[in-house]
Each structure stands twice: as C-alpha cells, then as structure tokens.
Amino acid sequence: MIKGRTARAVASTALALGAAITLAPSAAADSGSSASAVPASANSRAQACWGQPERGSGGHYGNSGWCDSGRYRQAIRCETLGGYRYVHYGPWVWAPAKSTAWCNLGDRVVGTWLE
Structure with missing residues (x-):
C-alpha cells in the first residue's frame, strides 16, 4: 500500500x-523576452512565413508578418535620420493572424524578422 x-x-x-x-x-x-520555442520533434512540419512592408496613414513605416502555424510576433529595426537604431515589436499572435510593428514617425525600417 x-x-x-x-x-x-x-x-x-x-x-x-x-x-x-x-x-x-x-x-x-x-x-x-526574445526567446523562441524549438519544435519538440524533428518530424514536425516546417513553418512557412511571409511578410510585407506597411505604410500607415500618418506616414509611419512598418512591416507585417504572418505564418501558417505556431505563435510569433513581428520585429523591426528602425533608424532615425541621425543614424540611431532601435527595435519595435508587434503583438504576439497565433497563426494565421498578422502581427504588425511600426517605426516612429519620420524613421525608416532597416531590418525585419519574425520571432
């Protein structure tokens, strides 16, 4: 017992x-945090993702991204006219939703990725 x-x-x-x-x-x-989960097994289906540049009505520049599976968020590196660089993040979403991140007004997008 x-x-x-x-x-x-x-x-x-x-x-x-x-x-x-x-x-x-x-x-x-x-x-x-920027940690991302690794698939539990090697035979998991590969995740396919897409992105596109965005231009807001106020003149903001950004990028949108979406995937066919999983959870992710859009990240962008922005640059000011003076050369200062910073990163902005979109919201965490589940597939197939779109995540969009925006630079501050007057700044440009110099890099994009999904986390």
Missing part, C-alpha cells in the same frame, strides 16, 4: 514537472 502511494506521488510529481517544462517557452514569450 505504501509502495502504491509512493509510486503515485512520484508519477504526479513527474507530470507536474513535465508540464512546467512544456509551458516554459510560452511563458518566456509572454514576458517579452
């Missing part, structure tokens, strides 16, 4: 730890 309780306790602890490890990449993603 004690062996059975011990075995159940060990099994439930292993399940809890496995769930914590599984949730860790998405928890890091929600915190705004």
Whole structure:
C-alpha cells in the first residue's frame, strides 16, 4: 500500500514537472523576452512565413508578418535620420493572424524578422 502511494506521488510529481517544462517557452514569450520555442520533434512540419512592408496613414513605416502555424510576433529595426537604431515589436499572435510593428514617425525600417 505504501509502495502504491509512493509510486503515485512520484508519477504526479513527474507530470507536474513535465508540464512546467512544456509551458516554459510560452511563458518566456509572454514576458517579452526574445526567446523562441524549438519544435519538440524533428518530424514536425516546417513553418512557412511571409511578410510585407506597411505604410500607415500618418506616414509611419512598418512591416507585417504572418505564418501558417505556431505563435510569433513581428520585429523591426528602425533608424532615425541621425543614424540611431532601435527595435519595435508587434503583438504576439497565433497563426494565421498578422502581427504588425511600426517605426516612429519620420524613421525608416532597416531590418525585419519574425520571432
């Protein structure tokens, strides 16, 4: 009887730890870090992604991106007229939604990627 309780306790602890490890990449993603999750197995289907430049009505420049699977966000590197560079991020979205990031007014996009 004690062996059975011990075995159940060990099994439930292993399940809890496995769930914590599984949730860790998405928890890091929600915190705004640039960590990205790696597929769990090598036979996972490859993710296909697309992007396009955007121009806002106020003259802002940006970029949109979307993928056919997974969770991602658009990231862009912007540059001011004085040469200062910074990064802006779009919202985290699930496929097939579009994520858009914008530079500040008057600045230009010099690089784009999806996280």
